[in-house]
Amino acid sequence: MGQLLHTFLTGSFSLLLRVFLIVIPIMVVLEVFEGTPAFRRVVRAWAVVVRHVGLNERSAAPTLVGFLFGLAYGGGVIVRDIRRHDLPRRQVFIMSVFLSMVHAVVEDSLVFLALIPFSLMALFWIVVYRIAWAALVTLALTALAGFLVRRARR
Amino acid sequence: MHEPPATSPTERLLRDLRTGLRAGLVTFWELARVMVPAYGITLVLQYVGAIAWLARAARPLMSLLGLPGDAALPLVVGYVLNIYAAVGSMKALHLAPQQIVVLALAILIGHNLIVEGAVLQRAGMNAFAFGALRVIAGLAAAALAHLLMGLF
Numbered sequence: 001m002g003q004l005l006h007t008f009l010t011g012s013f014s015l016l017l018r019v020f021l022i023v024i025p026i027m028v029v030l031e032v033f034e035g036t037p038a039f040r041r042v043v044r045a046w047a048v049v050v051r052h053v054g055l056n057e058r059s060a061a062p063t064l065v066g067f068l069f070g071l072a073y074g075g076g077v078i079v080r081d082i083r084r085h086d087l088p089r090r091q092v093f094i095m096s097v098f099l100s101m102v103h104a105v106v107e108d109s110l111v112f113l114a115l116i117p118f119s120l121m122a123l124f125w126i127v128v129y130r131i132a133w134a135a136l137v138t139l140a141l142t143a144l145a146g147f148l149v150r151r152a153r154r
Numbered sequence: 155m156h157e158p159p160a161t162s163p164t165e166r167l168l169r170d171l172r173t174g175l176r177a178g179l180v181t182f183w184e185l186a187r188v189m190v191p192a193y194g195i196t197l198v199l200q201y202v203g204a205i206a207w208l209a210r211a212a213r214p215l216m217s218l219l220g221l222p223g224d225a226a227l228p229l230v231v232g233y234v235l236n237i238y239a240a241v242g243s244m245k246a247l248h249l250a251p252q253q254i255v256v257l258a259l260a261i262l263i264g265h266n267l268i269v270e271g272a273v274l275q276r277a278g279m280n281a282f283a284f285g286a287l288r289v290i291a292g293l294a295a296a297a298l299a300h301l302l303m304g305l306f
Contacts, residue, residue: 004201011197012190019185024178031174032167072189075273076181082277089278096279100288101263101295111237112258115244116251125255125299130262133295141287 023076026065030077034061053098053138059091063098070104090142097141101134188272196234196268205230215293219256220300225249232261233289240265256300263292 033039047060055063062081066074078095081087109126116122199205209230213223224247232240240261249257267288271281 027178028174032170071270078277
């Protein structure tokens with residue numbers, strides 16, 4: 001029991017430290033660069049991609065953060081944007097499904113790719129196939145949710 | 155409500171830095187207060203032996219992925235804890251590269267379900283539904299990959 005408490009305290013500390021060291025720079029960089037033409041160009045290019053799963057331009061930035069850095073950080077930006085401007089629930093749902101399937105695409109993929117000899121096939125399955133799967137699941141569940149909502153309203 | 159317009163780029167930068175720092179601290183707090191209790195739950199689950207129990211229950215599923223029953227352990231470790239813990243318990247298994255890729259897909263989609271679920275809950279989603287989604291969709295993605303790899 002004492003061992004458990006010790007693990008909880010040290011584990012919580014390193015968890016919080018890690019979250020702090022990632023969240024603060026992400027938020028500061030977002031704030032400083034959000035208005036710049038270069039940042040807008042990146043977000044708009046990403047928006048063109050994620051439009052295909054039903055996400056609008058306002059959802060592009062949180063989705064990009066989650067896609068690159070992880071679900072918790074994308075979730076953090078989603079919570080920030082819900083507070084700032086009313087993000088429609090439908091958009092939050094689509095983002096959550098998409099990011100549930102694919103997030104922290106660089107770090108998490110490397111963790112597993114490091115276990116095996118490098119091959120393009122492995123890279124294909126771990127990255128490309130996973131993104132395609134995420135898009136497929138997002139489209140299917142959005143359609144299903146839309147159907148259920150319409151039926152409930154009737 | 156609106157702040158006066160910034161007159162110089164330096165002033166604007168300082169203002170953005172302040173706003174960003176404030177947003178960062180607020181977000182850090184939002185994440186911390188859901189992640190730490192969720193992390194506590196994962197430790198208790200591990201402590202009471204839930205991981206070993208779930209891994210035993212999941213053993214029969216592994217054949218769908220072309221994996222030995224032992225591969226259920228890293229999978230469940232990933233679900234409850236995180237990717238790094240899962241990788242740690244994968245190393246003892248001596249899987250072929252293709253099997254590692256299949257197992258990796260299931261873990262990449264479903265991991266750290268309690269802590270990340272808590273964040274989704276904070277964003278207004280249902281943590282249980284999303285946990286179930288990630289387990290099922292992750293297993294399905296891995297099973298499909300296993301099937302397709304057999305074809306080519």
